[in-house]
Amino acid sequence: MKKKLQHAAIIVIAIVLIAAIPTTIEDFFMPGSQPGQSGNIEHPNKCDNCHGGYDQAVEPAFNWRGSMMSQAIRDPLFRASLAIANQDAPDSGDLCIRCHAPDGWLNGRSLPTDGSALNNNDMEGVQCDFCHKLVKPTQLGTNPFPDNTFYTSETYRSDQDYLGTLTIIPPQSGNGMYIAHSENAKRGPFSDAEAKHKTKYSPFHSESDLCATCHDVSNPAFSKAPDGTYQPNSLGEAAPSFESYNLFPIERTYSEWKMSAYNSPEGVFSAAFGGTKSYVSSCQDCHMRDVSGYGANKRGIPHRNDLPLHDMTGGNTFMPGIIAELFPGDVDHAALLVGVERARYMLQNAATMQVEVDEVNHKAHVTITNETGHKLPSGYPEGRRIWLNVSTYDINGDLLTESGHYDYDTAVLTKDTKIYEAKIGMSEAVAQAAGDGYEAGESFHFVLNNVVIKDNRIPPRGFTNANFEAIQSPPVDYTYPDGQYYDITTFDYPADTYRITAKLFYQSTSKEFIEFLRDKNVTNSAGTEMYALWESHGKCAPELMAEQTVYLGEPPAPNNDEISVDQITLDRSYTSSKGGKYVMTATVTVADNQDPSNFIAGAEVFGQFSGPTSNSVSGVTDASGKVVFTATSKRANSDWCLDISNIVYSDYTFIATPMVCENQGFAKAGSSIEDAIKVYPNPSTEYATIEVNLKASQDLIIEAYDFNGNKVETLFNGYTQYGISKLEWNTRTLPKGIYFLKIHSNKRTVTKLILIN
Incomplete structure (x- = not known):
């Protein structure tokens, strides 16, 4: 701590001339691991080697990179707030950096407290190795999980040994008072983890208590007085108590959960959150919902139905796009865009x-x-x-x-x-102490605020x-x-x-x-x-x-923009023309109040054919207002389907309609045959690579549509062997914007590509 004060002296002299309150780094001291006590924190790129690049829907790497946790220190809104905090109270930014760039803080790069000394690794925000070093704050001699025999036998002694090296053990999780172990073993919630690196089993990582570390925040410069008000502590000294509820509250997200019905063994039923769970009880259940998949890309990794999705999604849809623009070479733009959609889903539910x-x-x-x-x-x-x-x-x-x-x-x-x-502000006494330009009442000077005005x-x-x-x-x-x-x-x-x-x-x-x-x-x-x-x-x-x-009265009839499909018929016939053809016709009859001309033909034919084939599909609107899709095949002994589940309306909305098939035994959509699709880079500038990993040889069609549903071009149409195939798409002449790639294989896939040229 003394070493930190020596480094801080240079900047305090510069800032105190314009500071409202002449604080020092001591005023914002918090117990727990201190700089130099947590060993090396590895860059997330190293973690990506095993935990990324194989399934963006569930893998930790892609989803974490789309979260605001990974962008916590890049966030320009945070940076602007940090500047005001340091301006109002010198060195207060040290407490902010503690949570937003823990690698930098633990390695002594939080000084100066404007973040200017942070390096490339620090800019990765709340990153993998930091979180997986965390230890539950527990006093020496106390087992936090006495009934967990695996923790007691495998991890407890290591945790106690490290806790014994700390000068002050935090009284609870909160306020950035984290304990990050110095050993390189990765701590996590699965006792059966199989990894190339060292692991430690940690029930703490399944507890909301872990989230409290940075989501129950207090201002240590103000302590609660006997009359219930919050008064400034003596300058140049640490807070007399590190109990969160003795300090002025900035945010209480964890504590709000703690006092809710969710904090119970049974939890609360939720159809929207929880993933594979029906009931949610912890922070992780909603913000790292359970999914089915693999946690890494190595052999022997167990498939889990309770794999925590590392997205940590909140409600921020504004900042990811800005960060992608500011740091184009350092962030995954596609991951950030997916993160925005997840945040929007969270808000809507x-x-x-x-x-x-x-x-x-x-x-x-x-x-x-x-x-x-x-x-x-x-x-x-x-x-x-x-x-x-x-x-x-x-x-x-x-x-x-x-x-x-x-x-x-x-x-x-x-x-x-x-x-x-919630509105917070300054008391009259604090405003007077801050000097000219500061007024009592509602205020955005959050580091000086000590009164809750509205909530x-x-x-x-x-x-x-x-x-x-x-x-x-x-x-x-x-x-x-x-x-x-x-x-x-x-x-x-x-x-x-x-x-x-x-x-x-x-x-x-x-x-x-x-x-x-x-x-x-x-x-x-x-x-x-x-x-x-x-x-x-x-x-x-x-x-x-x-x-x-x-x-107030009878509602109007549905308008033409509402989609419904009320009839599907199948008419199979064999034509005797040269070569012979099977003809399958699917007729979609739309509701009377709808305009069939708003439909875009978007059907496909596919199947398991016995030899070389020539198949096609077409869609027309007939005079009676029906949308008719007709598919033909040369082979009379084929098992094949006409898939009209991707009929497209004018707003590019896919209509959920069934598939009609010639053979009942054919593997229909949703079968076990699944193909992996990758499009990169995304966003793209001049070229985009489309990589398709087919599980079986088959016909493959790749088409590009603009945001309005207009077909741009057919990129590929032909028979493709199983395995990985790559196609390079020249996007240089296309206007920037959002495009949709429709990939027709055994399973229809639609993926989004963003052009930023």
Whole structure:
């Protein structure tokens, strides 16, 4: 610790001249592993050798690289916030870097605390080897898992030996007080792990307690006084207590879970989260859901149905695209894009909405139910919010009223609606101590904030006021009765209202916060740079979480954009023309109110043919409004199918329709024959490689479509031997944007390619 102070002295002199509070690195000291005590942390690229490149749907490498955990220190919003923190309280950034770049912190590169000394390995954020070194904080002589015989016999002694080397063992997980073992063995939750490297069994890695390490955050510069207020500690000294609940709360995501119904042996039923599990109980169950697959690409690796998906998905859909642009050679753009889709899925399942109408009193009651294991929203409070948008329309579709309007051009939210958020600020005494330019009340100067001004975020199942008071996360300036994990908002509507539409939006950061980072930064350009990125990337456009429309009267008939298929017929005939042909016709009759011209022919024929074949498929719209697909084959003794499960509507939506087959025994879609498809690099600039690994020799078609469903070109159409085949696609002349590759083999696959040329 003294060595750190010597290194810090140089920058403290430079910063203290503009600092609000003259803190030092001692004010932000936290126990646990200290710099130089955790050995070498290996670069994630080394982990990728075994844990990547074989199945992007389940492999750890690809999914972790698409997470914000892997981008924690690259995040320019974090960098801009870090600059303000160091400016307000010198060296406070050390605590931030501790969680966002643990490799840098553990190797003494968190000084200076602006992150300028961090190296390439540190930039990998919360990385593999760091997490798999973690040890549960436990006092010497205490076995944290006394009933687990395997841990007791295999790992307990090693953990105790390392704990004995620490000056102070943290009293609990939280606030970045991690314990990262110095040995090279990788700790994980499976006792039957087979690996080329050393392993240690660790039940800790299945516990939410591990997530608390960086998701239960307090400000150690403020301690709780007997009157319940939070007062500054003496300058130049560590906090008198490292108990999280004795310090000012910044975020309490883990503690909110701890006091929820999810923290129970049975957990809570969830159809949306959990993967292969029906009930979820831990942080990992939702944010590292169980999947079926292999954890590595080596022989002998067990297939698991409880493989944790290493995606750590939250709700950030805004930042991954910016990071991909800022660090094109250091990040996996395709992984980040997939991560955005996962985050969007999480948001769309985090809440449910119900709209009830009181037609007598002209009132609409909108109920939002929290479907997560923590507050909604949770986490870092600066600029993060959820709000209700409620609009009313007359019978002609004209807008009558709107609450919670968001202007996408200006990023201004009209605050005449329910906004779920936490607001923190400074007390009068702290504002006076900070000096000119600082005012008491609501504030984005989070390192100086010591008062919670508002917190109306929706609590999770199992909420009680007493328990949430105990974890420093009670409702503030709002009321939730015990047991309530939903909120009801009432809106008035005009008498001539015909339709009411309610929407729930999420935004990871607000215009007000971005402007604060720009305007208050006087030490570097991080705030200005973040503002420019925000402005050029849609100004963090909100994500739609839920939507419901109710009609006051009879709802209108479905419009032409709604898809349905109500009849499929099969007409097989044999033509006697030269060579002979089998003809299979599938007729799709669409609903009366639909326009058949909106359909794009998209059927295919495939099968197990007895010899050289010539087969084709065509689709037309006949005069009666039917879409008819006809397939032909030369071979009369073939087992073959006409697959119309990929009929495409004008918005490029695939219609779920069955396949019609000539032979009942044919292996239909969803059989055990699965082909592996890779497209790289993705995004692409001038060329893209399409790699297909076929499990059986077969006909193969590869087609490219633009985002609007227009066919760009057929890249391949022919018979292909089993094994790996590669095709290079020249994309140099194509406009940038999103393209879809339709790959027809024994199983139809659609994959997305992004061109950024």
